[in-house]
Amino acid sequence: MDSNKLHGLILTSGKSTRMGADKGMIQYHGLPQREYLYQLLKPLCHTIFMSIREEQECEFIGDYNLIIDQNEHKGPYNGILSAHQYDPRASWLVLACDLPLIDKKALQFLIRERNPNKMATAYATHHSGLPEPLCAIWEPEGLQRSKEYLDAGNGTCPRKFLINGDIKLLYPYDDEVLLNANYKEDYEKVLLKI
Numbered sequence: 001m002d003s004n005k006l007h008g009l010i011l012t013s014g015k016s017t018r019m020g021a022d023k024g025m026i027q028y029h030g031l032p033q034r035e036y037l038y039q040l041l042k043p044l045c046h047t048i049f050m051s052i053r054e055e056q057e058c059e060f061i062g063d064y065n066l067i068i069d070q071n072e073h074k075g076p077y078n079g080i081l082s083a084h085q086y087d088p089r090a091s092w093l094v095l096a097c098d099l100p101l102i103d104k105k106a107l108q109f110l111i112r113e114r115n116p117n118k119m120a121t122a123y124a125t126h127h128s129g130l131p132e133p134l135c136a137i138w139e140p141e142g143l144q145r146s147k148e149y150l151d152a153g154n155g156t157c158p159r160k161f162l163i164n165g166d167i168k169l170l171y172p173y174d175d176e177v178l179l180n181a182n183y184k185e186d187y188e189k190v191l192l193k194i
Contacts, residue, residue: 006111007090008045010037011079011134012097013053013069023181024097028194034097038064044107045093049086051079074156076134077146084143091116092143096134098181100190106177110137115168119145122162125175131167132178133158142167 012024012034024034031039034050041048049065060066070082076096083092093111095102106123114121119142122131138146142165149161172178181190 005046005090006114006137007083007087007092008038008041008048009051009067009079009083009092009094010034010041010048010097011051011076011094013051013056013079026100026181028100028190033100037095037097037099037102040102040104040107041093041095044104044111049083051083073150075158077150077156077158080133080138080158081143081147081150084138084140084147088144089140091140092138094134094136094138096180099135099178100181101177101179101193102135103177106172109172110135110170113168113170118142118168119165120162121168121170123172123178124169125178126171127175129169131159131162131169133162135178136162 025032027033029036038048038050047065049067050060051067051069054068057066057068067083067086069078070085071078073081080094110121110123114137116139118139120136120138122133122136124131145165146158146161150156176193179190
């Protein structure tokens with residue numbers, strides 16, 4: 001693998017218990033969300049991967065690059081660090097499948113403003129000012145330090161790691177692109193905006 005290439009990683013291995021349906025399969029844009037994001041990232045990254053649970057592998061027909069979660073960590077770090085283990089020298093544009101309003105313009109800005117000398121370049125909403133680890137570019141050093149952070153028992157939250165890390169923080173042109181759809185009410189809210 002070429003360490004100069006930016007890979008895309010779509011996190012689609014969550015169980016979606018709060019939504020009551022697989023968030024990666026919800027159609028907001030005429031395609032299952034995970035496929036929509038795959039197509040959105042395709043022209044922007046060198047290679048795109050789907051982060052999945054082992055039992056999801058049979059759901060993918062066609063030409064998708066898959067990384068099966070290694071189940072060594074909890075929460076989103078499970079997928080993020082499974083990708084880092086797959087290619088420790090790569091930088092990863094991590095994108096959660098429950099961001100239905102993210103668009104090409106926001107992703108292009110994230111890539112253009114990336115600082116590869118920081119541990120990560122992450123979006124934050126104007127309202128919270130907190131980094132969004134699931135719409136961020138993670139550099140290899142940041143991922144390695146994340147692993148050390150977890151191994152030291154400092155917690156399992158990637159946001160807390162980024163809050164205390166040397167990162168570049170960006171604000172989107174509109175906070176709505178970072179709307180996280182976890183509940184049925186969020187799904188209905190998104191449909192009204194599309």
